Amino acid sequence: MPTRLLIIADTHVPKRARDLPAQVWxxxxxxxxVVHAGDWVDERLLDDLEERARRLVAVWGNNDHGALRERLGEEARVVVDGIHLGVVHETGGAKGREERCSAKYPDLDVLVFGHSHIPWDTTSESGLRLLNPGSPTDRRRQPYCTYLTAVAEDGRLRDVQLHRIVKAPPGSRSPEEA
Structure with missing residues (x-):
């Protein structure tokens, strides 16, 4: 049976939004x-996701401190339906990312990361798939707030889809704001 994944990062609750958009919930x-690649900012969202998600795989980001760093690791590794998946917050600059990450994570099939708020989906020469979902609450230099969904099945990742937030969450930066 396929495993449905939700991939998010850089939620920055309540700094950028009071809560996740209903679409993300x-x-x-x-x-x-549910995979979260860091920058939660507030422990309440972690509590809510732990309660609501069937399974949560998560790390802390550079904006996470205190209890978030105590409860979460800097890196997570899991096997989901035969896929060796890793999660980190930062991977460094975009230039050379594929080669750098392939060298650092030779045993992974997929590496999820955040930090930039810029969606990213590439595959390195070694076959490592790199995914960044952007941010569902802070679009930064992007036209929309975003998140990813995917399906894991029999050791393959398929149906990777970038979703735009239809309505900006209260207190977040909407696409109309410059």
Missing amino acids: DAVDAADV
């Missing part, structure tokens, strides 16, 4: 595994 409810 619906995706949490639909997912078998």
